[in-house]
Amino acid sequence: MRRMDMNQRMYELGSKRSVIREIFEFGKKRAAEVGAENVYDFSLGNPSVNPPEIVKDTLSELLSTVEGAALHGYSSAQGDLSVRKAIADYIAKTQNVKTDPDYIYMTCGAAASLTITLSALCNAGDEVIAFTPFFTEYRVFTETAGAKLVAVKSDEKTFQIDFDELEKAITPKTAAVLVNSPNNPSGVVYTEETIKKLSAFLEKVSKERGKPIYIITDEPYRELVYGGVKVPYLTAYYKNTFVCYSYSKSLSLPGERIGYIFVNPEMENARQLYLAVCGAGRALGYVCAPVLFQKLIARCVGAVSDVSVYEKNRDLLAGALRKDGFFCVQPDGAFYLFVKSPEADANKFCERAKKYDLLLVPGDDFGSPGFVRIAYCVSPDMIRRSLPSFEKLAAEYELIK
Ligand code: PLP
Numbered sequence: 001m002r003r004m005d006m007n008q009r010m011y012e013l014g015s016k017r018s019v020i021r022e023i024f025e026f027g028k029k030r031a032a033e034v035g036a037e038n039v040y041d042f043s044l045g046n047p048s049v050n051p052p053e054i055v056k057d058t059l060s061e062l063l064s065t066v067e068g069a070a071l072h073g074y075s076s077a078q079g080d081l082s083v084r085k086a087i088a089d090y091i092a093k094t095q096n097v098k099t100d101p102d103y104i105y106m107t108c109g110a111a112a113s114l115t116i117t118l119s120a121l122c123n124a125g126d127e128v129i130a131f132t133p134f135f136t137e138y139r140v141f142t143e144t145a146g147a148k149l150v151a152v153k154s155d156e157k158t159f160q161i162d163f164d165e166l167e168k169a170i171t172p173k174t175a176a177v178l179v180n181s182p183n184n185p186s187g188v189v190y191t192e193e194t195i196k197k198l199s200a201f202l203e204k205v206s207k208e209r210g211k212p213i214y215i216i217t218d219e220p221y222r223e224l225v226y227g228g229v230k231v232p233y234l235t236a237y238y239k240n241t242f243v244c245y246s247y248s249k250s251l252s253l254p255g256e257r258i259g260y261i262f263v264n265p266e267m268e269n270a271r272q273l274y275l276a277v278c279g280a281g282r283a284l285g286y287v288c289a290p291v292l293f294q295k296l297i298a299r300c301v302g303a304v305s306d307v308s309v310y311e312k313n314r315d316l317l318a319g320a321l322r323k324d325g326f327f328c329v330q331p332d333g334a335f336y337l338f339v340k341s342p343e344a345d346a347n348k349f350c351e352r353a354k355k356y357d358l359l360l361v362p363g364d365d366f367g368s369p370g371f372v373r374i375a376y377c378v379s380p381d382m383i384r385r386s387l388p389s390f391e392k393l394a395a396e397y398e399l400i401k
Contacts, residue, residue, distance in 0.1 A: 009143075018136060019365050020044065023350075027359045034357065040386035041359045042374040045184060045335065047252035049305045049377075055251060058299045062292065071295065077287035078278055079106025079260070079294055086298040087260060094302070095233040100265040105277050106289035108257035110220045111137065113244035117216050117261055118145035118176070119280035120273065121242075126175035128216075131161055133338060133366035133373075135184050135218070147175060151367045159188040159329050159338070161198060170205055176214040177202065181231060182221035185366050185373035186338040187314075187331020189225060192232050199238040212240045212268060220246040220259070223304045225333040226311040235264040242277075247297060249334075252305045258293040310335045313376040313383055320387050325399025335377040338363065342397040346372050352396060356389035 017025070020043050027041040062071060078084070084101035092099040107113045114137075118128065124146040130138045131154045142149040152169045155162045166177075179198070181190040190198075198215075206212045217234045222245070225231060234241045246259030263274045281287055318328060318337055327340040339360075341349040346362040350372060353360050363371030376383065394400050 013140060020136070020361050023359050023361060026354075030357060037385070039357045039359065040382060040389060042376065042378065042386075043359045043361055045249075045375050045377060046254060047249055047305065047335075047377055048379060049252055049307065049309055051252045052300075052303045052305055054300050054303050055253070055296065058296050059292075062295055062299075066295070071292055073291065074288045075106075075291050075294060077281060079104065079289055080291070080298070083294045083298040084260075086301045087262075090301045091233075091262065095236065097233060097235045098264075098266055099262070103263040103265045103270065103274050105261040105263070105274070105281060106294055107246075107259045107261060107281075107286060108289055109248050109254070109259045110218055110244050110246035111141070112257075112284075112286045112289075113246065113259050113261045114138070114216065114218060115141045115144060115284060116277055116280045116286055117242045117244055118142055118147065119284060120276035121145075121214055121216075122147040122175050125173060127171060127173045128176045128178060129166070129169055129174060130178040130367070131166075131180075133159070133183070133185050133363055133368035133371065134178065135180060136365040138178060148173075150174075156368075157329070159183065159186040160190060160194045163197060163201060166198075166201065170213070172209065174213050176216050178216050178218060179234065180218040182224060182331075182333025183336075184221065184334055185336045185361075185363070185371075186329060187334045187336045188329055189229050189231055189332040192230070195232045195234065195237050202238060202240075206240070214267075215241045216244060217241060218244045220249045221334040223250040224307050224310060224335065226314065227332065229332040231333070235262075235266070239264055240267045242273075247293075250304050251300065253293070256290065256293045258290055258297060260289075309380065310377060313378070313380055316380065317374065317376050317383050321390060324391055324394035325397075326390075326394065335375060337374040337376060338368070338371050339374060341370050341372055342394075342399060344370055346370055353393055356393055358386060358389050358393065 023043040031039045084104040088099040088101040122145040126147040127150045128142045128147050129150050129152050131152050139149045150169050152165050202213050215238050241264045243262040248254035328337050343349050350360050350362050361373040
């Protein structure tokens, strides 16, 4: 095929598998050789706990009591009004912020929320800031919107925002800052102090240049927090905020593709920006999110899977790894540990880990070389069985004191 017969960028994106997928595929092959119970696959962020009972009950009820177009037909492009109303009421009640159903846009999960919002906001050549480490797809989503992703290094001891680095990265082309707390892959939750500082800083810069910098907050892990940690709600701190939410992790429904965008009705030009979101949804073909799951969300709003097992997993694994001599920032949320590689090249470390059938993901694609991500959304039993392998790996590096 000649080069001009297709879009070269799309071809490249389609033909190169993500590192995570690559490792996952290796795990499946290895499991066929040595038995699944002997492979410790920490590569994927697939929730390991079941959706709450109310999800199953509501699904059965919907399927047996609602019929035809009312359940399987198109909704409005931006989502069913009664569903948007249930979500708006829930956010207002729990976060004490102003909401409005006419500023909510239902989506196929956070990935769609992000691509729509970025396309609604960005013009060709704009820049979008993301703090390291960040979800690998941010670069793809930003570039698809015609903008450039600018990676800003976080403080590697805490993974909170390094404001000196942020200041250096701002240019007249900065359109938005992406925030993801609880974070994939570090598990870190931004403190209220960080959020207040970020809001004040962006307020000041926006005023100086007479043009707002928007916050896009990506929140699929909002409810996955441990030890009573609070996740500040961004619209309460910074008015020019777009909230990109997904039920993939909070309800363990990643395959059902359901989430939303909430445009803060109090931002400047909120109506026009919401209409730009609707326009981007239309242009990208993300209209009418799955209706069965829209209806389910209206009835299950506020429900969360039992995430206590993630907290137990975190304590078990982080405790054991620290005892082995590894370093990781304490994660307060999500289901990932971001561990410092004992050798500079985390890819080499991951290769060595494979010898013990430990499947870890190098931090390079997350913008943080020298670290590895361990997804602990697995069974506690697998974690327990994997600990001797981690110990042997630590021994290779002479980490154990
Ligand atoms: N953002 C982050 C930080 C994620 O970790 C993920 C998925 O793992 C997504 C977005 C995409 O989520 P969804 O499955 O809802 O599209």
